[in-house]
Amino acid sequence: MNPFHYGQIVKEEDFCQRPELDKKLAAEIKRGQNVYIQGERRTGKTSLICETIRKLRKTRMIYADLLEVKSSDDFVKRIVTAIIAMENSAGFADKIFRKFSHLRPVASVDPITGLPTFTLDSSVELKPDSIHGVADLILSYHSKTKPIVVVLDEFQDILNLGDARETLALLRSKIQFQSDIPYIFAGSIRNKLDGIFNDPESAFFKSAIPIQVGPIDKDRFQKFIINKFRIGKRRITADSLKTVFAVCFNIPGDIQQLCGALWDTTAYGADIADRQIPIALEQIFAHELKGYETILKIVSKQQLKLLIGLARLGGRAPMSSVFLKGSGIPQASSVQRALNRLMDLKIIFYYEDEYRFVNPFLRAWLLYKKL
Ligand SMILES: Nc1ncnc2c1ncn2[C@@H]1O[C@H](COP(=O)(O)OP(=O)(O)O)[C@@H](O)[C@H]1O
Ligand SMILES: [Mg+2]
Structure with a gap:
């Protein structure tokens, strides 16, 4: 089995430790401090957040991905869905299903991940001010013994909403009174996320402290990669590993993708050197060719x-x-x-x-x- 994973969050032994960031984030969560996490795509923001929270015992996470969110209705429903998912994992699905019966929640199993997913009735439209009810609900779950963390991932996409200002203002007006509950806002488009937290005109001005997620410490990540290759008795030379990091501009997700291709294109016991890199790249090109061709067309x-x-x-x-x-x-x-x-x-x-x-x-x- 290929030990390299990319394109999804990584956890436990697939997660290369980032102790400095983990410590910093965990400390802010424990203080109930709101945080915004920024970094480029595939640097490991989502994985870091999930792994840090997983290690905080008893803490429960409400995780909503706001990627390409289209309306305030969609936004509120994603949070509701996230609450249902959390309750489901605690075995309280029935209770929450009853609470949201007007949204007719339907549970199903994601065919790819095998995880339960929930959909809500799209014909019932939620207004931005239903944020209040949802925020109160979140508060009702929070307690000292079972603290809640709310994660709003790809938060910059909230700016896509036609009523983004109103939605942000409503959200902020609730969150500021929930001083015990840490809200984590994460995003990959630096400038836009910055605007939400650093623009004096914005409702969220200075309401959360920033944490930057860049590449993983090089030495640590190189050791992590070498150990993964070792599982299949493959060795990679220091120079080739350097080349891999350079081709990928040190971005963890891209490094894992290229290493995954190196694994696929070499055999058990192989010594991986520079000449294997173009072969692995060809495998990636073959997978991604359609995307490149579309770009050339536009x-x-x-x-x-x-x-x-x-x-x-x-x-x-x-x-x-x-x-x-x-x-x-x-x-x-x-x-x-x-x-x-x-x-x-x-x-x-x-x-x-x-x-x-x-x-x-x-x-x-x-x-x-x-x-
Ligand atoms: N700590 C880590 N250890 C190992 N690989 C990582 C780590 N963080 C990220 N990655 C790699 O990057 C990919 C994307 O991670 P993700 O957390 O989704 O990044 P982001 O949220 O910044 O886009 C993962 O699938 C994995 O290949
Ligand atoms: Mg992410």
């Missing part, structure tokens, strides 16, 4: 030139004359336009003075194809 010629330039020359100075020459784009103003468009399309993002690929394997593929 970007203009100029934007493609820029992407190839970023892949070859890096994203630190795309307006420099060296970059313009190297990428064959005549003017810096065209570069700026193309950068903006590619950021809108979420193909690249800007972080720490550098334009980066959202998916490092797209970069690797552009280099491999020699487009």
